[in-house]
Amino acid sequence: MATQDPLIQKILDKFSQSRDFTISFVLHLIIVMIFGTTVLFHAVQEPADFEGGEGGYVQGGEVQANAPQQTDVTPQETTFDVSTVPTPTNTSSLSAITTSAPNALNFTMSPTIAPVMNNTPTTPSAAQMVPAAGRVSGDGLTAAAASQIKAFTGGWGKGTGGGTGTRNREFEFTAYIGQYQGGDWNSTVRVIKNEIVTGSLPNLLYLMSFWSKDRIKTNYKNVKAIKLDSDEIFSVKPPFIFLTGTRDFKLTEREVENLQKYVRMGGCIWGDASLPGLRSRFDIAFRREMKRVIPDVDKNFEPLPVNHPIFTKNYFPEVKDLPSGLNYYKDPIQVLRIYGEIGIIYTSNDYGDMWQIGLDEKGQIDARRDKNGQYVAINQVLYNNRGVYVRNLTVEALTASFKFGTNMVVHLLTRWEDKVRTAPSL
Numbered sequence: 001m002a003t004q005d006p007l008i009q010k011i012l013d014k015f016s017q018s019r020d021f022t023i024s025f026v027l028h029l030i031i032v033m034i035f036g037t038t039v040l041f042h043a044v045q046e047p048a049d050f051e052g053g054e055g056g057y058v059q060g061g062e063v064q065a066n067a068p069q070q071t072d073v074t075p076q077e078t079t080f081d082v083s084t085v086p087t088p089t090n091t092s093s094l095s096a097i098t099t100s101a102p103n104a105l106n107f108t109m110s111p112t113i114a115p116v117m118n119n120t121p122t123t124p125s126a127a128q129m130v131p132a133a134g135r136v137s138g139d140g141l142t143a144a145a146a147s148q149i150k151a152f153t154g155g156w157g158k159g160t161g162g163g164t165g166t167r168n169r170e171f172e173f174t175a176y177i178g179q180y181q182g183g184d185w186n187s188t189v190r191v192i193k194n195e196i197v198t199g200s201l202p203n204l205l206y207l208m209s210f211w212s213k214d215r216i217k218t219n220y221k222n223v224k225a226i227k228l229d230s231d232e233i234f235s236v237k238p239p240f241i242f243l244t245g246t247r248d249f250k251l252t253e254r255e256v257e258n259l260q261k262y263v264r265m266g267g268c269i270w271g272d273a274s275l276p277g278l279r280s281r282f283d284i285a286f287r288r289e290m291k292r293v294i295p296d297v298d299k300n301f302e303p304l305p306v307n308h309p310i311f312t313k314n315y316f317p318e319v320k321d322l323p324s325g326l327n328y329y330k331d332p333i334q335v336l337r338i339y340g341e342i343g344i345i346y347t348s349n350d351y352g353d354m355w356q357i358g359l360d361e362k363g364q365i366d367a368r369r370d371k372n373g374q375y376v377a378i379n380q381v382l383y384n385n386r387g388v389y390v391r392n393l394t395v396e397a398l399t400a401s402f403k404f405g406t407n408m409v410v411h412l413l414t415r416w417e418d419k420v421r422t423a424p425s426l
Contacts, residue, residue: 145264146419152265167315170215170217171215172217177225177226194225208405216410229252234261239409240269240412248281249289251293271347277327277331283348294338310411314407319400322349325350329349354398354401355402356382357377365398
């Protein structure tokens with residue numbers, strides 16, 4: 001009988017000495033042989049952030065409605081050619097972009113085109129809301145838009161002439177204070193039984209009529225409040241709508257749409273804060289809401305330069321600079337333009353409250369009273385607190401502010417005349 005290998009003999013002796021070990025070893029060997037190629041557990045994948053569901057998607061444990069349903073899409077070659085799309089107004093442009101299958105993990109871009117990062121909102125400009133027709137001026141004014149502006153503004157003045165030449169012309173218009181939702185739109189006027197009886201605009205317009213010897217018929221006894229969501233704006237055709245207040249406010253969608261149409265037709269929104277200075281609640285609200293009216297991404301409020309016609313070709317040429325407002329505030333005039341002209345103008349120096357202290361024909365404080373003993377042209381609270389809570393209400397300061405207001409109104413009456421006269425023809 002052949003001699004057994006010592007190591008093997010040692011293992012066999014070990015097995016024979018330990019029955020439990022032998023049985024355990026045999027069982028493990030059988031299990032490995034049977035199940036060695038079987039997957040007992042599948043890897044669990046992390047679910048996506050949004051899971052498709054019945055008519056919605058799940059985010060953070062809540063079902064959100066109106067989510068797109070997940071479908072199997074076979075990857076296809078996709079080409080987007082922007083050469084068929086009107087060239088954007090910004091300085092960057094692409095001629096074509098070709099992508100491979102719309103798979104987020106397999107996205108390629110043509111190496112001949114550099115990617116352009118542009119996070120600018122795509123809100124259409126106010127000028128783009130007007131259908132283009134015929135030739136276009138450098139300011140984007142089409143013949144159709146010019147014709148519309150001419151029809152809207154043509155009834156404000158007679159004859160021609162700019163700057164001091166307007167002294168020989170006649171104008172007629174009615175002024176309106178914008179009655180918007182929320183806020184205190186009537187903060188600089190006195191309203192009795194829904195009628196504006198005195199205050200900022202009545203005092204300014206009275207002096208305009210007096211100083212012009214009624215060549216400028218301002219209808220100062222007939223200053224109106226007009227709701228910004230009313231179609232009346234387009235029948236009465238005001239040269240400007242005066243907005244003022246001290247509080248935060250938010251225009252409704254209907255009010256925004258109306259004002260967009262109004263400024264495109266040649267009107268102007270004139271905002272005047274009834275609390276002087278920047279960062280008041282009205283200041284913040286007015287700037288925010290007017291950017292909804294003229295939402296062009298390339299247009300922002302800009303200061304009126306010192307060589308603007310309001311200062312250089314004006315009714316009162318002696319007013320060559322912006323006068324100080326209430327409490328000596330003298331922040332620059334801010335404007336938003338449309339077709340190169342003023343569409344929205346903003347004075348944050350609170351001239352409106354200064355104009356609540358009227359002047360008479362002799363240029364003195366108008367201290368007349370009505371039959372009930374009330375001042376005809378003075379806000380008594382402001383007047384009694386002059387030099388205490390409100391300052392810069394001297395005759396000299398008031399005269400400068402009223403003459404500046406006159407220059408402003410005359411410019412708004414005439415600013416479109418040259419532009420529509422030289423507009424491109426159809």
